[in-house]
Amino acid sequence: MKLGIIRCMQTEDYCPGTTDFAFIREKKGAFEGVEGDIEIVGFANCGGCPAKKSVLRARELVKRGADAIAFASCVQKGNPIGYPCPFARKMKELVRKEVGEDVTIFDYTH
Secondary structure, three states, X not given: OEEEEEEOHXXXXXXXXXHHHHHHHHOOHHHOOOOOOOEEEEEEEOOXXXXXXXXXXXXXXXXXXOXXXXXXXXXXXXXXXXXXXXXXXXXXXXXXXXXXXXXXXXXXOO
C-alpha cells in the first residue's frame, strides 16, 4: 500500500507526526490487519480551515502514487489538543468524491 496522510494544519506546531508514523510502521490503530508493506508517499496538511485545500492535496498524493489516504488522528479525534476538526465529515466526503472509490480512506491513524 502506498499511503498519503492529510493532517490538521492547526496542530502542526504540537505534533510532528511521530505517533502516526509509528502506528503505520507497527501496523497498529487503523492499520491493524493491513497486508504487505505500507509506504508513505506524502504527509500534507489540510491547508487550514475550512480544509478546502485537502481536496487538492489528496489529488496530488494520488497523482504521486498513493492508493490510500489517511486522515491523521488530529483531524477526526482532535489529538493532541482535544479539538476534532469541525469540517472533518465534509472534508472526507469531498476527498472521497475527488479520489474515487478505488482509493482506500482511513478515518484516523492512531
